[in-house]
Amino acid sequence: MSELVDCRGLSCPEPVLMTRQAIQQASGSSLKVLVSNAVARDNVARAAKSMGWKVNVENDGNGYKIKLYQ
Amino acid sequence: MRDRLFIIIAGGIVGLLALILVLFGNPANMGFCIACFIRDTAGGLGLHRSVVVQYLRPEIIGLVLGAFIIALHGREFKSTAGSSPVIRFILGMLMMVGALIFLGCPLRMILRLAGGDWNALVGLPGYVLGIWLGTQFLKRGYTLGRSQEQTPVNGFAGPFFAVVFLILLVTAPAFIFFSAEGPGSMHAPLIISLGAGLLVGVLAQRTRLCTMGAIRDLILFKDYHLFLGLAAIFVVVLIGNLITGKLIPGFEGQPVAHTESLWNFLGMTVVGFAAVLAGGCPLRQLILTGEGQGDALITVVGMFCGAAFMHNFGLAASPASVSPAGQAIVIISLVLLFIIGTANIRTRTKAK
Numbered sequence: 001m002s003e004l005v006d007c008r009g010l011s012c013p014e015p016v017l018m019t020r021q022a023i024q025q026a027s028g029s030s031l032k033v034l035v036s037n038a039v040a041r042d043n044v045a046r047a048a049k050s051m052g053w054k055v056n057v058e059n060d061g062n063g064y065k066i067k068l069y070q
Numbered sequence: 071m072r073d074r075l076f077i078i079i080a081g082g083i084v085g086l087l088a089l090i091l092v093l094f095g096n097p098a099n100m101g102f103c104i105a106c107f108i109r110d111t112a113g114g115l116g117l118h119r120s121v122v123v124q125y126l127r128p129e130i131i132g133l134v135l136g137a138f139i140i141a142l143h144g145r146e147f148k149s150t151a152g153s154s155p156v157i158r159f160i161l162g163m164l165m166m167v168g169a170l171i172f173l174g175c176p177l178r179m180i181l182r183l184a185g186g187d188w189n190a191l192v193g194l195p196g197y198v199l200g201i202w203l204g205t206q207f208l209k210r211g212y213t214l215g216r217s218q219e220q221t222p223v224n225g226f227a228g229p230f231f232a233v234v235f236l237i238l239l240v241t242a243p244a245f246i247f248f249s250a251e252g253p254g255s256m257h258a259p260l261i262i263s264l265g266a267g268l269l270v271g272v273l274a275q276r277t278r279l280c281t282m283g284a285i286r287d288l289i290l291f292k293d294y295h296l297f298l299g300l301a302a303i304f305v306v307v308l309i310g311n312l313i314t315g316k317l318i319p320g321f322e323g324q325p326v327a328h329t330e331s332l333w334n335f336l337g338m339t340v341v342g343f344a345a346v347l348a349g350g351c352p353l354r355q356l357i358l359t360g361e362g363q364g365d366a367l368i369t370v371v372g373m374f375c376g377a378a379f380m381h382n383f384g385l386a387a388s389p390a391s392v393s394p395a396g397q398a399i400v401i402i403s404l405v406l407l408f409i410i411g412t413a414n415i416r417t418r419t420k421a422k
Contacts, residue, residue, distance in 0.1 A: 009153070009216025011349050012283075013208065013290060020291075036219075038146045039278055047291065062219070 002030035007040060008063055015040040016047045019068075023051055029070040036063035074298055080273040081302025087266040088181055088303070089310040091129070094258035098316070098325035099185040101307075102129060102270070103178035104352035105169030106326075108370070109377035109386075110254050111235065114247050117374065118381035122252025126239040128260050130356065132267020134232040137275040137360025139268075144276070149225025151364025154214035157410055158365050161348040162355070162372020163379065164403045168200075168340030170377065170386040171333055171400055173326055175352045176281035176341060180300060182327065184307035186319035189327050189334050196335035197342040201285045204346020207411035208290070212347065214414060217365055225362025228370070232360075236264075253326055271360060280354040282345035326389055333392040336400050343407045347414075 005022045007015035015035050022031055031053075035041050041064040045055045048068045056067040088101025100106060106123075113124030141147040169175045172193050174182060179197065182190035204212075238246050239260065249255040257263060273279065277299060284296035311317040321329050328334070345351045348369050350358060355373070358366030380386040385396045 009150070009218060010213070011153075011217070013286065014213055016291065017208065036150075037148060038144075042278075046293070046295070050291075050293070 002028060002032050002067075005031060005033045007044070008034050008036045010035075010040070011037065012040055012043050016043045019044045019047055020051070023048065023053060023068070031068040033066040033068065034063060035066065038064075041066065074295065077277045077279065077295065077299040078302045080277045080279065081299035082306045083273060084270050084279070084299075085184075085303040085306030085310070087270060088307055089314075091258045091263065091266055092316075093314075094262050095256055096258050096263075097253045097256045099182045099187060100174075100178060100253070100326060101181060103174050103181070104130070104356060105166060105175035105373070105377075106173075106178065106253070108166070108352070108373050109170060109381070110249075112374045112377040113249070113254060113381070116245065116247055117378040120381040120386075121247075121254075122249055123254040123381070124247035124249045125254045125257060126235050126246065127257070128236070128239060128263035129267035129270075131232045131236045131239070132264045132269075133271040133274070133353070133356045134228055134360045136268035136271020137357040138229040138232075138271075140272045140275045141361040146275075147225065147362045149220045149222045149362040149364070150217040151220050151224055151368075153217040153365045154414070155365065155368045157214060157414065158348055158369045159372040159375075160406070160410070161344045162369035163376035164344040164407060165341050165348065165352055165369075166373045166376025167380060167385070167399055167403045168337045168344065169352065170380045171337030171392055171396055172341065173328065173387055173389070176338070176345070177303075177351070177353055179338065180281070180304050181307055182324070184304050185311050185324075186317045187324040187327055188319065188321045189324060189329055189331070192331045192334045193338040196338035198285055200339035200342025200344075201282055201346050202289055203339070203343045203407075204411070205286055205289050207415065208346065211415045211417060212411055213416055214347075214349070214365075217363070220364060222362075224364045227364070228359035228362070228367045271357065274353060274357045275361065280351050282342060282351040283354065285342075286346055328387055328389055328391060330387075330392050333387065333397060333400065336404070337387075340400060340403045340407065343404070347407065347410055
């Protein structure tokens with residue numbers, strides 16, 4: 001069970017700030033981030049990659065589910 | 071890597087179009103100026119009666135419609151709203167206050183800089199300071215809250231107004247104002263202005279170009295992705311001005327600019343601070359409006375009202391000076407921004 005970061009309805013840079021914080025505090029090796037727009041999707045993915053995490057994006061119709069793992 | 075190349079090329083094209091617009095009639099160092107053009111459009115609608123700055127700028131119309139078309143095409147159009155609309159309206163007004171004291175939005179600041187206007191060199195650190203101030207609030211949990219998905223008609227409102235403005239511009243009914251002299255009378259032919267707006271709208275939507283985001287991301291994340299776009303605009307315009315002999319360095323006698331350094335600095339501080347709190351510079355707000363974000367549209371409406379407010383009450387700077395009342399409104403704006411920043415610090419809810 002990975003930790004969930006809910007950034008739905010938020011616009012950048014908030015999703016990136018929240019994701020970075022979650023990565024820094026992560027106890028496990030995976031995270032799930034929910035975002036509702038493409039800008040947040042791209043920015044969260046870029047931020048996670050720059051911190052050395054792998055990224056997997058799923059479009060769930062209403063937004064994006066971003067899986068981050070080490 | 072491909073993303074980086076794309077934003078550099080996009081920035082270069084924006085710079086090139088800015089040069090072309092001036093070549094075809096826009097005021098000097100004003101190929102693009104979102105604040106000036108919204109101010110001119112507000113004047114064209116008669117929201118203020120400053121006769122030298124009245125014209126429904128096709129660039130503004132094009133930016134919104136360009137972003138709208140490409141967002142639809144890329145399936146990124148999404149009708150959302152509901153994140154602190156009142157605060158966003160006020161932030162739009164404040165962005166306009168700062169820009170009409172400096173005499174230009176951040177994009178025009180870059181163009182002025184590339185034209186050798188050293189007053190913009192004073193504005194730039196002011197802008198950076200404003201953005202830095204905004205990031206301090208972001209770090210402490212500043213947020214305007216979540217937006218919600220709305221019915222599509224909400225998102226279509228912005229592009230709809232853009233089309234209405236275009237019809238008004240082309241048909242020119244008697245109640246629409248057109249400056250006979252001054253900056254408002256200087257413009258490229260409609261088709262060129264509209265085309266340039268559309269193209270930049272498309273590019274800015276795809277690349278997420280934002281003059282505030284460029285500097286904010288550098289400060290917050292040491293991420294220079296957006297900054298590359300800004301740098302490309304500057305370099306291309308600088309080279310263009312060098313070739314065409316339009317690079318005239320100095321403080322005095324610069325086109326549509328004044329030399330009151332303190333107010334150039336603080337005016338841009340207000341713009342930068344307000345842009346961070348609103349989540350985007352004036353250009354970005356137009357693009358987001360095209361993408362269907364009602365929260366951005368409210369910010370743009372705030373900018374229109376801010377322009378009317380600044381001109382109706384004699385607060386806007388002129389190329390001659392910044393009036394005492396104009397100086398007072400800058401200070402009041404900074405105070406308001408600190409209040410808005412502080413009052414919207416919330417504890418972020420992380421996990422559900």
